[in-house]
Amino acid sequence: MSLIEITEVKKRFGDNEVLKGINIDVAAAEVIAFIGKSGSGKSTLLRCINGLETIDEGSITVAGAQLLPDEIHLKALRLKVGMIFQQFNLFPHLTAGRNVMLSQMVVKKVTEKDAEAMARNMLDRVGLGHKFDAYQEELSGGQQQRVAIARALAMQPMALLCDEITSALDPELVNEVLAVVKELAKEGMTLLMVTHEMRFAREVCSRVVFMHQGRVHEIGPPEEVFANPKTPELNQFLGVTEH
Amino acid sequence: MNYTFDFSSIGSYLPVLFNGILVTIELIAVGATFGVALGIFCAWARALGPIWLKPIVAGYVELIRNTPFLIQLFFIFFGLPSIGIQLTEMQGAMLTMVINLGAYSCEIVRAGIQATTKGQFEAGWSLGMTRFETFRYVVLIPSLQRIWPALSSQIVLVMLGSAVVSQIAAEDLSFAANFIQSRNFRAFEIYFLATAIYLALAITLRQLLRGLGWWLFPRKATR
Numbered sequence: 001m002s003l004i005e006i007t008e009v010k011k012r013f014g015d016n017e018v019l020k021g022i023n024i025d026v027a028a029a030e031v032i033a034f035i036g037k038s039g040s041g042k043s044t045l046l047r048c049i050n051g052l053e054t055i056d057e058g059s060i061t062v063a064g065a066q067l068l069p070d071e072i073h074l075k076a077l078r079l080k081v082g083m084i085f086q087q088f089n090l091f092p093h094l095t096a097g098r099n100v101m102l103s104q105m106v107v108k109k110v111t112e113k114d115a116e117a118m119a120r121n122m123l124d125r126v127g128l129g130h131k132f133d134a135y136q137e138e139l140s141g142g143q144q145q146r147v148a149i150a151r152a153l154a155m156q157p158m159a160l161l162c163d164e165i166t167s168a169l170d171p172e173l174v175n176e177v178l179a180v181v182k183e184l185a186k187e188g189m190t191l192l193m194v195t196h197e198m199r200f201a202r203e204v205c206s207r208v209v210f211m212h213q214g215r216v217h218e219i220g221p222p223e224e225v226f227a228n229p230k231t232p233e234l235n236q237f238l239g240v241t242e243h
Numbered sequence: 244m245n246y247t248f249d250f251s252s253i254g255s256y257l258p259v260l261f262n263g264i265l266v267t268i269e270l271i272a273v274g275a276t277f278g279v280a281l282g283i284f285c286a287w288a289r290a291l292g293p294i295w296l297k298p299i300v301a302g303y304v305e306l307i308r309n310t311p312f313l314i315q316l317f318f319i320f321f322g323l324p325s326i327g328i329q330l331t332e333m334q335g336a337m338l339t340m341v342i343n344l345g346a347y348s349c350e351i352v353r354a355g356i357q358a359t360t361k362g363q364f365e366a367g368w369s370l371g372m373t374r375f376e377t378f379r380y381v382v383l384i385p386s387l388q389r390i391w392p393a394l395s396s397q398i399v400l401v402m403l404g405s406a407v408v409s410q411i412a413a414e415d416l417s418f419a420a421n422f423i424q425s426r427n428f429r430a431f432e433i434y435f436l437a438t439a440i441y442l443a444l445a446i447t448l449r450q451l452l453r454g455l456g457w458w459l460f461p462r463k464a465t466r
Contacts, residue, residue, distance in 0.1 A: 052365055052368065052369065074368075075371050075373065078368070078369055078370065078371040079371050082369065083365075085365065085366065085369075087362050089365065089366035090366075091363070091366070091381055091385075092385055093384045093460065093461075102380060103367075103370035106372055106376050107370065107371040107372055108371075148366075152369075152370070
C-alpha cells in the first residue's frame, strides 16, 4: 500500500482552477521531485498534502490520515507529514533548540527533558548540535533552514514536504541544505520536494513529476524524464532551465 | 510676587498623601494587568477569532475609544446602581480603568498580531499546533515585542488619567492632594508636590515596563 495517496485532487482559487485532477501514489522511502513553471500548481499540491490548503474535490491520505478541514483531522495528518518552507519560518523569539522543542511539548505533550534530548539529537543530525542556544539572527540562511529541518524531524513524521527549500538561499549555502536532504533520503525518509535544483533531482530522486497547467504532465524515473522528455512542454521547460 | 512658600504645612498630612500614592499604585497595577489581558484577548478576537465575536469586540472598542474616560467612570459608578450593580469607589475606578485600557491596548496589540508574516502561522500549523496554540506559543510574544513601546506609553497614559477617579471619591493621589488643599489652602505647594510625585511614578512605571520587556523578550525579533 502506498504511504501517500493523492486521488483526483482538484483545487480552485475562485474561478482559477490550479489543480485539475491530480493522481499520484507515493510509496514509503520514495523521493519525488516536482518540477514545472511557476503557476503550474506544484507548490499548491504540496501545501494541500499538509492541509495548508483545502481541496475542492478528490482525496489525500497520508498513512491512513485523511485531509479533512477540521482541526482534529488536520492535526492527525500533520503528525504524519512535516513541511519545510522556502522562508525557513523559524520562531524568532526562541533559540534553535527551543524551536525544535516547542511543538513536541505543545502538540505531543513530551516532557521538557525528553524534548530537549530529541532537539539535541536532531540538531546533531543536521550538523548544528553546537547551535542549540543560537537565535535566528545568529545563523546563516543555510543554518536556519537546517534548524527548520530538525524542527520538522523532531515530530517524527513519516514523510517530509520541501517547498523550494533552497530558493531563498545564497548559492554557496544551497549545498549544505541539500546534503542534509540527501542524507535523509539515504536513511529512507519519504520526501516530496518542489525544486529547481535539476542536478539534485536527477541524482537523488526516485521519480520526477513534471507539472503543467494544473496537471501531472509527465512522471517517471529521472533518467527517463530528463533524458527522454515525451512532451514538447517538458522539452521546452528543461531547455529553459538547463543551459 | 510676595507669596511665601510653606511646604511645612503639608507635614501633618503626609499619611493622607502616602495613602493616596498607594491607592494610585494599586489602581494602575490592577488596571494595567487586567486591562492588557483584556486587550490581548480582544486583539485575538478581532484579528483571529470567530466571525460572530468580531463585531461585538469592535463595538466595545469603538464605544470606549470615542467617549470620555470621565463619562465612562460616572456611568459605571453612578449609572450601574440603577440596574442593581453597586460598586465601591475602588471597584468602580478599577473596572473603568480595565475597560478603558482594554479597548486601547486591543488596537495596539492587534497591530502587532497583524504584522506577523503568514509563514509564522503556517510553520506552527504544519507542526501540528492548533490555531490557538499557534497564537499562544508562536505569534503572541513577537507581536507583543513589536508594540511594547506603544503599549507601555498607553499604560502610563492610563496611570496619569487615573487622577480622574478622585471625582467618584476613590482616594488616590489626586484625591489626597485635593483634600489637603481644601484643609490648608496651600494649593501651589500641594499641587507642585502632587505633580512631582506623578512625574516620579510615571518615570518609574516606564522603567519597570522596559525591564519587563527585557525579561519577556530576551532577543530582538527580526521579523
